Amino acid sequence: MNNIEKLRSEILAQIAQASDLKALDAVRVAALGKSGSVSALMKTLGTMNPDERKTQGPLLNALKDEVTSHIAARESVLQESALVAQLAQESVDITLPARPQQNGTIHPISQTINELVRIFAAMGFTIAQGPDIEDDWHNFTALNFPPGHPAREMQDTFFLKDGGHLLRTHTSSVQIRYMEQNKPPIRTICFGRTYRSDWDMTHTPMFHQMECLMIDTNVTMAHLKGCLQDFVRAFFGIADLPVRFRPSFFPFVEPGAEVDIGYIKNGDAIALGRAANPADQKWMEVLGAGMVHPNVLKNCGIDPDVFQGFAFGTGLERLAMLKYGIPDLRTFFESDVRWLGHYGFSPLDAAA
Numbered sequence: 001m002n003n004i005e006k007l008r009s010e011i012l013a014q015i016a017q018a019s020d021l022k023a024l025d026a027v028r029v030a031a032l033g034k035s036g037s038v039s040a041l042m043k044t045l046g047t048m049n050p051d052e053r054k055t056q057g058p059l060l061n062a063l064k065d066e067v068t069s070h071i072a073a074r075e076s077v078l079q080e081s082a083l084v085a086q087l088a089q090e091s092v093d094i095t096l097p098a099r100p101q102q103n104g105t106i107h108p109i110s111q112t113i114n115e116l117v118r119i120f121a122a123m124g125f126t127i128a129q130g131p132d133i134e135d136d137w138h139n140f141t142a143l144n145f146p147p148g149h150p151a152r153e154m155q156d157t158f159f160l161k162d163g164g165h166l167l168r169t170h171t172s173s174v175q176i177r178y179m180e181q182n183k184p185p186i187r188t189i190c191f192g193r194t195y196r197s198d199w200d201m202t203h204t205p206m207f208h209q210m211e212c213l214m215i216d217t218n219v220t221m222a223h224l225k226g227c228l229q230d231f232v233r234a235f236f237g238i239a240d241l242p243v244r245f246r247p248s249f250f251p252f253v254e255p256g257a258e259v260d261i262g263y264i265k266n267g268d269a270i271a272l273g274r275a276a277n278p279a280d281q282k283w284m285e286v287l288g289a290g291m292v293h294p295n296v297l298k299n300c301g302i303d304p305d306v307f308q309g310f311a312f313g314t315g316l317e318r319l320a321m322l323k324y325g326i327p328d329l330r331t332f333f334e335s336d337v338r339w340l341g342h343y344g345f346s347p348l349d350a351a352a
């Protein structure tokens, strides 16, 4: 076997044995690299006489080509097996059960707010906001609670130690803030936290209210009744839900009313709606309402001889409990994920 033959079989054997791309590259460098064995042989061509070169030249070139093509072929085999090995290692077992997914839910209060926004936006109301920490003027005085008026005591107010501030006892304070900043015509609603020092089955020290305010040049009690009736019927989804107004007192409205909706008692269960027999009709209070008192308008720089309007306020937990059958108010604020999972709403549910 001549030199070329020997070298050829050695290199081809090394190529065949290269077990990975790194080993194959080492073989390539050793054969075809600058000081590789094949390259060294090629260099000897220059020292040969023409006859020798004529016979050796084609042989060496053929050797070089053969080594090159064997390396390329081996390379693609090794690349493929490297890919197969990688895929095998990264494979996913699709028969495994899916990991349990923890979905968050929309709190019933947020859901209720979303539903109310829809109803009132359709009636042309905007959304107003005010601070939780209020001063006496916005929570009481401007709302026609004179200093020392007994109605101030009805609200179990949390006073701040600074002597000047308190936690708002109702969202009616936002009426004042809104009318100080905006002049009629006014159609606005407000949602927010309110605070009273109270704690039992039906009272928590923090709860949510919605306030509604409409002021224009010829607003009457009929507008108030129509607006309220449409709102509760749309909210509860009961087209003939009975609505009743009872005279009541709030310093900031005149006349003032409490608003009841009708329900029927079925053993221990209650169902909102109209009783077939009027004698079976029961009522529950859901709202305070009335025509804005002229003093309140004056306190906000609005002329009561030109403008009038109505206001009402309601508790959001109460509305949510009635609509969604939630029995205990306190559970709203316990942040129990089981409760939230049960009573919460999917983020993708459209507001009803």
Ligand code: PHE
Pocket: 169, 170, 171, 172, 250, 253, 256, 287, 288, 289, 290, 311, 312, 313, 314
């Ligand atoms: N602010 C009153 C309350 O908290 C509700 C109310 C609002 C009454 C607007 C009349 C008008 O009880």
